[in-house]
Each structure stands twice: as structure tokens, then as C-alpha cells.
Amino acid sequence: AQTVTQSQPEMSVQEAETVTLSCTYDTSESDYYLFWYKQPPSRQMILVIRQEAYKQQNATENRFSVNFQKAAKSFSLKISDSQLGDAAMYFCAYREGSNYQLIWGAGTKLIIKP
Amino acid sequence: EAGVAQSPRYKIIEKRQSVAFWCNPISGHATLYWYQQILGQGPKLLIQFQNNGVVDDSQLPKDRFSAERLKGVDSTLKIQPAKLEDSAVYLCASSLSAVRGGNEQFFGPGTRLTVL
Numbered sequence: 001a002q003t004v005t006q007s008q009p010e011m012s013v014q015e016a017e018t019v020t021l022s023c024t025y026d027t028s029e030s031d032y033y034l035f036w037y038k039q040p041p042s043r044q045m046i047l048v049i050r051q052e053a054y055k056q057q058n059a060t061e062n063r064f065s066v067n068f069q070k071a072a073k074s075f076s077l078k079i080s081d082s083q084l085g086d087a088a089m090y091f092c093a094y095r096e097g098s099n100y101q102l103i104w105g106a107g108t109k110l111i112i113k114p
Numbered sequence: 115e116a117g118v119a120q121s122p123r124y125k126i127i128e129k130r131q132s133v134a135f136w137c138n139p140i141s142g143h144a145t146l147y148w149y150q151q152i153l154g155q156g157p158k159l160l161i162q163f164q165n166n167g168v169v170d171d172s173q174l175p176k177d178r179f180s181a182e183r184l185k186g187v188d189s190t191l192k193i194q195p196a197k198l199e200d201s202a203v204y205l206c207a208s209s210l211s212a213v214r215g216g217n218e219q220f221f222g223p224g225t226r227l228t229v230l
Contacts, residue, residue: 004156025178043203045157046219100145101170102219104156 002027004094006105013042013082015114020067020085021077021108023092031052031097033077036066039107051075053097079110087112116140118222120206126228131207132194135225139208140185146183147219148191149205156207163189164211193227201229 003026013019025034036048051059051068058066063083067076078081079086119138127133141211144165149157160179161171165186174181178197181188191199203226207219 043224043226045205045207046220047220050218093156100157100162102157104158104194106154106156 002029002094002096004092004103004105006092006108008092008108009106010109010111010113012113013079015082015084016101017082018078018080019082019110021079021090021092021110023075023077023105025073025075025092025094025103027073027094027096029096033095033097034066035069035093035095035102036064036075036077037091038086038088039091039113040085045091049077082112084112084114086110117222118206118208120204120222122225123223124228126230127196127211129155129198129229130195133193133196133227135191135204135206135227136191137189137191137222139189139206141221143208143220144186144211145209145217146189147205147207147209148181148189149207151203151205151224153213160191160203170202196227198227201227203227223227 005024032053034051038048039045049064050059063080065078089107091107093102121136146163148160152156160174161181161185162169166183181191203224205224206222209217209219
């Protein structure tokens with residue numbers, strides 16, 4: 001069965017610095033998608049970034065970028081120039097190409113120090 | 115574009131009581147999901163609808179949980195009777211379709227349920 005592991009329950013970073021959140025997954029599939037979702041204290045879950053497994057190029061969305069290592073089954077999220085509004089729980093999620101269900105990690109709480 | 119709406123935002127009940135949650139997905143979204151998120155954990159899918167049909171309810175505790183999506187739009191999730199372990203945030207999400215393509219799921223604000 002597919003699993004998603006986030007080994008860092010909590011991370012903290014100084015405002016304006018860069019932080020990397022880790023995610024590893026286990027799958028035997030070749031066609032899948034990976035996601036990073038952000039859940040601020042208000043609880044509304046929003047999509048931060050998405051990566052298609054067949055794409056070699058790492059996805060980037062403004063200050064957010066991923067390091068997708070397919071062979072190592074690693075999918076880390078890098079946040080550059082951290083801002084106070086980035087404080088939230090970050091969840092890594094996996095979905096097979098032919099399936100609909102998201103498999104979620106346990107989340108990493110990101111704290112931004114002013 | 116209006117997002118996914120949920121109500122109520124908070125609910126406190128005694129164990130063995132009943133409770134219902136309501137979700138209105140984004141207009142035009144065929145797929146609707148109900149998740150249970152226990153504090154400190156990632157969301158767990160309870161049930162998924164495609165239009166008004168159930169696609170997956172394998173993790174729904176059917177002895178006490180029920181859900182419906184009449185007319186393929188709004189949905190309600192009911193718990194009867196509630197147990198202490200049902201205390202969680204119940205998230206509703208919707209997407210254009212569940213077909214191949216990694217369609218993004220859009221989430222509502224959630225309902226925080228506390229069972230005393």
C-alpha cells in the first residue's frame with residue numbers, strides 16, 4: 001500500500017530565511033501526482049504546489065519550490081524568504097494517476113520566528 | 115468564484131447525540147469528498163461522491179455515519195449516535211472530477227466537532 005511519511009513534526013525558521021520540509025513516499029506505481037497542502041490555523045486547506053511524476057522538472061510557485069527525487073521517492077518543499085503568513089501545518093499528499101484518493105502524510109507544523 | 119461552504123463551523127454535543135454537517139461544493143464540481151481530521155493527523159477520507167453516486171465509502175463507519183448528496187450538489191454528513199472518538203474536524207472538499215489528471219481538491223473551512 002502507498003504511504004506518505006513526513007518525518008518532521010515541527011520546524012521553525014527565522015522570517016526571511018529559507019526552510020525545507022521533507023516528505024518521502026512509497027509506491028510501486030510510475031504514474032502519480034504529489035502535492036503540498038497548507039493548513040493555517042483557520043483550518044482552510046489550500047494547495048501550495050503540485051508535481052506530476054512524469055515531469056522531470058521540479059515544480060515552482062513563486063517562493064515555493066519542490067525537490068522531486070523520483071528514484072529516492074522524495075518530495076521536499078522549499079520555502080524561500082519565509083513570511084509570517086507561511087506559518088501553518090503543511091501536508092504532503094500522494095495520488096495515483098488512475099485513482100482519486102489522496103494519501104496524506106501526518107503533517108509538519110511550520111513556525112515562523114519574527 | 116465562491117469556495118466550498120460548510121456549516122456549522124463548530125459543534126459541541128454529548129456522546130450518543132446526533133449531529134449533521136452540511137457542505138456546498140464549488141459550482142460545477144462533480145466530485146465531493148468528506149474527510150475526518152483528528153488533531154495532529156492528516157485528513158482521512160470518509161466518503162467520496164461523483165455527482166450523486168457514492169464512489170468510495172470504505173472508511174466510513176456505516177453503523178453510525180451516513181452521508182448523502184441529493185441532486186448531486188449539496189451534501190450532508192450525519193453521525194448517530196456520536197462517540198467520544200468522533201471529536202475531530204470534518205472537512206468537505208470538491209473537485210471538477212475524480213478522473214485521471216490530478217485535479218485539485220478545494221477544501222472548505224471545516225466543522226470542528228467536540229463530543230463530551
